[in-house]
Amino acid sequence: MKARAVRTGVFAGLGAVALVAGFAVSTQSAQADAVPPTAAEQHAMSLRADSGFEHDLAFVRKLERTPGLDENWLGIPLTAQEAGQMAAREGTAPVVAAMTTELRSRADFGGAWIVQEGNGGVAVALTAPPSDAVRAEVARLVPHRYFTRFVLVKRDLASLEDLAARISASPTRDASGDPYWTSVGVREMSNVVEVRVVDRRHADWIRAHYADDGLSVMVAPAPVPLAARVVARGADSGR
Known part of the structure; x- marks a missing residue:
């Protein structure tokens, strides 16, 4: 016990x-x-x-x-x-490129991109439901190992690219020498033209000059050039 x-x-x-x-x-x-x-x-x-x-x-x-x-x-x-x-997804990049080339001339084409799910897929943006002809063309271009997703959007790719081109061709700096914008690009997944600016004042200027519902303006600090960073670092180390 x-x-x-x-x-x-x-x-x-x-x-x-x-x-x-x-x-x-x-x-x-x-x-x-x-x-x-x-x-x-x-x-x-x-x-x-x-x-x-x-x-x-x-x-x-x-x-x-x-x-x-x-x-x-x-x-x-x-x-x-x-x-x-x-x-597996790596193979979708050339598919998206081919899709954009083939469908770019269509007035209802809003873009194409890789869907980051599973082994990958291809999203096709359209301003109207896909016709049988579009479905057949997409099926021809997309290998069976990838899935296809049709997305309805408001703006076609051509109009977004036109807006981006007009903004890019505008004056890049104001009277003080500050940049109106630091980058301009089409974001097909969001169906917008994204413009990055350094402050709210320039954001208001962009919105006023390009009143468009396909415009997205983001305020973000301008990147400091590498040379300036090196000079600043050298000045700090010399103190």
């Missing part, structure tokens, strides 16, 4: 130790999750979200701690399944 009591006490003690250890690990994990993401982790989360992969902070940190993962595709750790999907 005494020996049995001793063994029971030992196992009970081990159980208590295990519970304490488990509590410590879970507490450490919770504390780690409570730490805000670093800039690198935010970048990884954004890339993973854009790629259609799981992108919560806990999962990103788990991958960071896992050795041997593939970092060749996005510069961040990917699981074997994700890396395989990225490899």
Whole structure:
């Protein structure tokens, strides 16, 4: 009876130790999750979200701690399944290019892009539901291993490109020498022309001069030229 009591006490003690250890690990994990993401982790989360992969902070940190993962595709750790999907999606780029070439002359064509899901697919934007002729042409261009998604949009690609060209041809700097815009480009997925400006004043100027519902103006600081950064760094180090 005494020996049995001793063994029971030992196992009970081990159980208590295990519970304490488990509590410590879970507490450490919770504390780690409570730490805000670093800039690198935010970048990884954004890339993973854009790629259609799981992108919560806990999962990103788990991958960071896992050795041997593939970092060749996005510069961040990917699981074997994700890396395989990225490899499969690579073949959609020439399909999208061919699609744009073939359908560009259509008045209802709004653009085409890669769908970042699974092994990849092709999205075709149209301003009207696809006709049988369009469906047949798309089916001819897209290999069976990829899926096709038709997306209804408001603006055709030609009108967006025309708006982008007009903005690009406008004066780039105001009387003070500040740039009206830092970049202009068509974002087919959003069906808009995206214009980046350095401050709200220039955003208002762009909107006033190009009143168009296909316009998206983003205020973002102008990038500092590399030469200026080098000079500034040298000046700081010389103090």
